[in-house]
């Protein structure tokens with residue numbers, strides 16, 4: 001039944017408006033400024049006609065597309081220059097003909113992407129831009145035709161060079177600034193929306209605005225240098241999030257997510273995770289699997305190779321020490337959040353999250369709650385709850401670093 005007096009709808013609207021009005025912060029001065037002239041995608045239509053699936057994007061002005069294919073799962077990737085997507089959140093769930101679902105968003109500086117999940121192997125049989133000379137708008141038409149496995153596989157191999165990964169700017173340590181560095185990691189972003197709430201909001205937006213609030217609170221103490229793995233709605237591969245934390249010499253890494261489970265509307269609560277090859281339970285293992293799919297969702301080959309990692313005894317000792325600190329921080333977080341948030345049973349769990357693999361940076365991943373739970377969702381978008389939760393997290397950070405401050409100000413020693 002619809003309650004017309006419910007405060008829920010205005011609150012969702014207010015939250016969405018606040019998101020739209022959020023200023024665009026730049027990660028580093030070298031990050032290209034968002035082009036004002038980016039084409040706007042205002043509608044996407046999927047239609048089936050005599051065995052072909054036509055995917056049509058309405059654009060405010062024409063853009064030059066490039067097409068690539070990926071396997072396991074089968075996908076068509078449409079690479080575009082930066083495009084601003086103004087589409088209803090539910091649109092990507094549209095299942096029609098050869099299209100089983102799709103995602104869209106910023107993929108890197110000045111790059112956007114549409115990732116189409118295919119119901120079966122298909123090739124782009126037509127790629128056309130229909131311009132309207134009077135309005136200057138355009139329709140980008142991508143026509144998909146069924147193909148066999150072998151030709152699809154060849155197309156995957158041939159188009160691979162188009163799929164270069166995004167360039168992620170690293171933030172370097174500032175030797176002058178001796179304050180502890182905290183790297184906040186709002187989950188997902190850009191072409192990877194994360195979980196979807198029933199109200200048609202994306203996890204990537206909810207966790208981003210939460211992380212921004214936390215950043216402001218931590219910065220206001222004056223005690224920390226607080227960085228974010230992303231400062232706008234852009235995709236960052238999981239391995240790069242770890243690399244960002246390591247290159248900035250972060251003393252603490254906090255990844256922020258909000259999960260969703262199908263068929264479990266009454267499941268709710270906040271959980272703090274630390275990294276481990278062995279998950280503490282089956283649900284945690286499944287969750288880590290879901291979160292680890294982020295690169296696949298965006299059309300990036302997942303790689304476990306973190307590049308600059310040093311193998312050997314030293315790394316092993318560091319990881320052991322890091323694990324102790326990660327656990328210590330997780331415990332403090334759970335303790336501080338206990339009075340603010342409804343906690344999951346067993347609120348501190350372990351699982352093999354790929355973002356928790358920096359061997360020398362204490363790292364935790366916080367699942368703020370379940371977007372699939374209406375009660376959790378209402379809290380997540382409530383200013384009052386987010387205020388209290390970020391206060392509690394700031395207290396946990398203060399307690400974590402207290403031993404370091406006690407040992408002589410901001411000297412670079414382990415907490």
Ligand SMILES: [Zn+2]
Pocket residue numbers: 187188194195203257258259291
């Ligand atoms: Zn997530």
